Amino acid sequence: MGERLRATAAALGDEALRLFFPLAAIHAAAWPLLWVVVHRLDLTLARTVPPSMWHGHEMLIGAFGAALLGFIFTAVPEWSNQDRPRGRGLFILAGLWGVGRLVGLLGADVLGALGAAADLAWLGAIVVFLTLTAVRQRALGLRGFLFWIAALWLAEAAARYGFLTGDLQLARTALWLAVLAFTGVLGLALARITPPITNRILDPGLRSTPFRPHPGRRNLGPILIAAAMGGTILGASAAVEGFLLIAAGAACLDRSAEAFIGRAFFRTEILALGGSSALAGAGLLLVGASRLALPVPELAGLHLLTMGGLGLGVLSVFAIAGKLHTGQPLGLEAPVKGAFLLLAGGTFARVLAAFDLTTPSITGALHVAAALMWAGAFLVWLRCYWRFLARANGPGAHG
Known part of the structure; x- marks a missing residue:
């Protein structure tokens, strides 16, 4: 048993995604279920920070943070x-x-300072790593990722400061900025991932590149998200923020148009990557x-953005990179395709719950269904991929 554990640890430490994608999946699956239960217990150790803020923070910095590390x-x-990087680091x-x-x-x-120090340390390690890589390798293409993750570090620092000092308005604004920072990272990641995956699907032999993305779409979404972030930081009115967010949303929707590539559009990988942008x-x-004061619950949009946009993007990366980085051929098994359906179902159940003003409790049927389907999506992925991720020295054809 000890030898088997050491072999598994060695395999997980061989590449970041092998370690952090399972951690992200476990946290993403467990936290919403715990949230439904823990909220009923009212987080008895919380004194200053409302449970809803802990929930938002842990989904962002916890589940999506581990995915970002990987x-x-x-x-x-x-x-x-x-x-x-591998091993001890x-x-x-x-x-x-x-x-x-x-x-x-x-x-x-009471442990807020410890949690803040830990989270700012690993986020800071990403910033340092990106900075050193960009300088040493003259990798100018990493500047966008460096900008967004530095912005995420600052947002986390502001949120934690708000937690520690009881400035809940600052913490709330900082968590929203963290959402926008993650969305900016998503836009850049999809711009890097979608073209090569689309070309693999259109030409499995990799003899040509039949798909070439429109250059105007490549970074338009992240640029307009940065504008929306700037509006929030500068204290723009709610109406100005609304128009900036609508512009950023339109750019993300425009990006999803690149998924229409003929019959291959119906491949799960293409639907998932395009659906994340949409x-x-x-x-x-x-x-x-x-x-803009229209009769739309902001909570519905927030969950559609985070659970749907970010969540589907994360699961797409898990499914695609998990294949290519363990020497498996591209193509998803039926249970993994079902995981995408579960995630979509959980997202829409949570969005509908935000519109249902008659049952505001998070222990209502829609909330519970959303938590169960969301958790099921990540647990199904983990069940299907664990045997590859925990196996050392696979065929190893990285994509």
Whole structure:
């Protein structure tokens, strides 16, 4: 048993996605279910920070944060032709991430400084890694990722400061900025991932590149998201923020138009990548409409953006990169396709719950259904991919 555990640990530490994608999946699956239960217990250790803020923070910095660690420390070395981090350094980052999650699980305000230090440390490690890589490798294409993750670090610092000082308005604004920062990262990631995956599907032999993305769509979404972020930081009126968010949402929706590539459009990989942009765009539109005082619950747009746009993007990366980085051929099994349906179902159940003003309790049927389907999506993925991720020295044809 000890030898088997050591072999599994060695395999997980061989590449960042092998370690952090399962951690992200476990956290993404467990937290919403715990949230339904823990909220009923009212997070008894919380004194200053409302449970709803802990929930938002833990979904962003917890689940999506682990996915970000796995993505950056796997993709950036591949893009820049350098050795990837492995072994002890990855486990140290995982430990720091875990300390923050323990504090968030308890909702323990008294341990807030410890959680803040841990989360800012691993986020800072990403910023340092990107900076050093960009300078040493002259990788100018990493500047966008550096901008957004530095913005995420600042947003997390502001949110944690608000938690520690009881400035809940600052914390609320900072968490919204963190949502926008993650959405900016998503836009850049999809711009890098979608073309090569689309070409693999259109020409499995990789003899040609039949799909070439429209250059005007490449970074339009992240640029307009940055404008919306600037409006929030500068204290723009709700109406101005609303129009900026609608513009950013329209750009994300426009990006999803590249998914229409003929019959291959119906491949799950294409639907998922395009759907991530579409749901993120729709979520931004709904939040923007709410800021313009239209009869749209902002919470509905927020969950469509985070659970739908970010969540579908994360699961897409898990499914596609998990195949290519463990030597498996591209193509998704039926259970994994079902996981995407579960995630979409959970998202729309949560959005409908935000519109249902008659049952505001998060223990209502729609909330519970949303949590169960969302959790099921990530657990199904983990069940299907664990045997590849935990196996050392696979065929190893990275994509």
